[in-house]
Amino acid sequence: MTRKDAMTQFSGEIGSVQPRRIKDFLDRFLRSRGAGFGVAVLVVLLLTALTADVIAPYDPVQFQDADVLEQPSLRHLLGTDQLARDTLSRVIHGARVSVQAGVGAVGFALVIGVFIGLLAGYYGGWVDDALMRLVDGFYAFPLLLLALAIAYSLGPGLNNTLLAIGVGFTPHFARLARGQALSVREREFVSAARVTGAQPWRIMAYHIWPNVTAAIIVQASLLVGQAIITEAALSFLGLGVEPPTASWGSMLKVGYQYLDRSPVLSFAPGCAMFVTVLGFNFLGDGLRHALDPRLWQRGVA
Amino acid sequence: MGRYLLRRIVHFVPVLFVVSLIAFTVTLLLPGDAALAMLGESNIHDKVAYEAMRTELGLDQPIPVQYAKWLGRALTGDLGRSIRTGEPVLEGLLARLPVTLQLTAMVMVLALMFGLPLGIVSALYPNSKADTVTTVLAVGGAAVPDFWLGILFIYFFALWLRVVPPSGYVPLTEGLWPNVRSMLLPALSLGMYLTAITMRQTRSSLIEVMQQEYVTVARAKGLRERVVVMRHALKNALIPVATVIGLQVGRLFGGAVVVETIFALPGLGRVAANSIFFRDFPMLQGAMLVMAVGVLAANLLTDLLYAFADPRIRYT
Numbered sequence: 001m002t003r004k005d006a007m008t009q010f011s012g013e014i015g016s017v018q019p020r021r022i023k024d025f026l027d028r029f030l031r032s033r034g035a036g037f038g039v040a041v042l043v044v045l046l047l048t049a050l051t052a053d054v055i056a057p058y059d060p061v062q063f064q065d066a067d068v069l070e071q072p073s074l075r076h077l078l079g080t081d082q083l084a085r086d087t088l089s090r091v092i093h094g095a096r097v098s099v100q101a102g103v104g105a106v107g108f109a110l111v112i113g114v115f116i117g118l119l120a121g122y123y124g125g126w127v128d129d130a131l132m133r134l135v136d137g138f139y140a141f142p143l144l145l146l147a148l149a150i151a152y153s154l155g156p157g158l159n160n161t162l163l164a165i166g167v168g169f170t171p172h173f174a175r176l177a178r179g180q181a182l183s184v185r186e187r188e189f190v191s192a193a194r195v196t197g198a199q200p201w202r203i204m205a206y207h208i209w210p211n212v213t214a215a216i217i218v219q220a221s222l223l224v225g226q227a228i229i230t231e232a233a234l235s236f237l238g239l240g241v242e243p244p245t246a247s248w249g250s251m252l253k254v255g256y257q258y259l260d261r262s263p264v265l266s267f268a269p270g271c272a273m274f275v276t277v278l279g280f281n282f283l284g285d286g287l288r289h290a291l292d293p294r295l296w297q298r299g300v301a
Numbered sequence: 302m303g304r305y306l307l308r309r310i311v312h313f314v315p316v317l318f319v320v321s322l323i324a325f326t327v328t329l330l331l332p333g334d335a336a337l338a339m340l341g342e343s344n345i346h347d348k349v350a351y352e353a354m355r356t357e358l359g360l361d362q363p364i365p366v367q368y369a370k371w372l373g374r375a376l377t378g379d380l381g382r383s384i385r386t387g388e389p390v391l392e393g394l395l396a397r398l399p400v401t402l403q404l405t406a407m408v409m410v411l412a413l414m415f416g417l418p419l420g421i422v423s424a425l426y427p428n429s430k431a432d433t434v435t436t437v438l439a440v441g442g443a444a445v446p447d448f449w450l451g452i453l454f455i456y457f458f459a460l461w462l463r464v465v466p467p468s469g470y471v472p473l474t475e476g477l478w479p480n481v482r483s484m485l486l487p488a489l490s491l492g493m494y495l496t497a498i499t500m501r502q503t504r505s506s507l508i509e510v511m512q513q514e515y516v517t518v519a520r521a522k523g524l525r526e527r528v529v530v531m532r533h534a535l536k537n538a539l540i541p542v543a544t545v546i547g548l549q550v551g552r553l554f555g556g557a558v559v560v561e562t563i564f565a566l567p568g569l570g571r572v573a574a575n576s577i578f579f580r581d582f583p584m585l586q587g588a589m590l591v592m593a594v595g596v597l598a599a600n601l602l603t604d605l606l607y608a609f610a611d612p613r614i615r616y617t
Binding site: 137140141146232257 | 315316318319320322323327328330331332410436440441443444445446449450452453456458551552553554555556558559562563570573574577578585588589591593594596597600
């Protein structure tokens, strides 16, 4: 059986990344509630992050010619913070940090986690045992606590923060990839590949990975929102990006200190975060509906 | 069942070992010098005292030896002394544990109190107005960051309506109601996510169960719909709900780190957060260990409950 045959034969199965036609996939995706909203949020977020320098009305770290903690006005639509910086501009620039943290952390976890999971699932035996106990160990720690400790050990900065969150997310991908790999490795097309003398890495990359992708994509889109919240929580606690860089979490930290005088400082970054996470959750649900045949059959959505 | 139990407990041991290794390694990597921290500001230039302190803390020994000694002591319940307060770590953690456990318990009660009935209603009347409202609540509740919700609650209930104090903890010794009242906002903000996913899980698993043949049989027998749902369908539908809730303990502990900080609750979470900022390594190690063991225990309990509730599950 060639690789293409195998792909066609199993294309309808759970975990396959290739629905019969792209159109079917889009149909199912767009029919699921909120998927359009999810895409819209993603697009707006990415555009905001990319063009922050252009669309932000003021420099996010520059003190403005205004009072500190000014209330919203036409000049400063969301008012100013405790150092007279424009809140709206800081929310816009904060999108950058969130996008980087979300995508970076999930990307790191995906690469490492899927690698571990495929190894464990493909080889089984003691390799599986050793790797999965390691993964279980990391999984036992509450994500935020582990990320907090790692972020602090590594020192401040966005890269260290997303690494810390990524380590915390790795078990999710490892477990998922292992489970899928376990169920795929006994299939005929994998045995066939093995008989033809394919190397293990080749089997993993060309035969097992395509069958794992769908589940991984869904998981990834759902975790981006969690990564953004976790980054904000770390910044709120004083880790994460260093001042004066604007991030939604560090803005909330300031907003919390001045809650009685200027609640808009807390509302604005929080709302941005809420809508973003909402968008990614919708996106993930939509992808799941489009990629998971179990849900089409049941008719519940 | 007995063998399954045994296997699960045997499985527990290597994971615990890995957990201890991670807790030890992470704190090893933390910036700063424990011996210097122990000495305090005044003796910072005293070379002799510094070396003595390093020897006393065992820091002059190779790292594997340090780990083995630390693990050996940890197994007997000796997690060292807090650098900041000097109190034994285990004692300090156990004193704060009840606050976090109470918070977690209140969150679960809230999730069951609101999540279950709403999930049931929307499962029984899919695509009704009630279902739409519930789904919107569930989707929103799952997306709202718990600590932001906490800040909003403080603003609306404490600063604006002034019905509760903004933060602070009232111990149980001062009465049940004052105690519960001081924990209500933290529990609500931490519990929103769990309530939302309880709602969602209840809805989807009840819908699935209601399509099964035995439910049709129960209806055909002429049982009232109430009895069919409450006595027949719900029993099976709740198994996955219980699993989902049980597996969220880790998330709740993590959320407690920041929610307890916002509301100034003297629980494990706040101790963990503070120990990082005060460079209190033994306390951080201890808090990580206690929380991870708590999560493992909760997961084990959930698995066992699951196996007990659903005899179809075979343990291989």
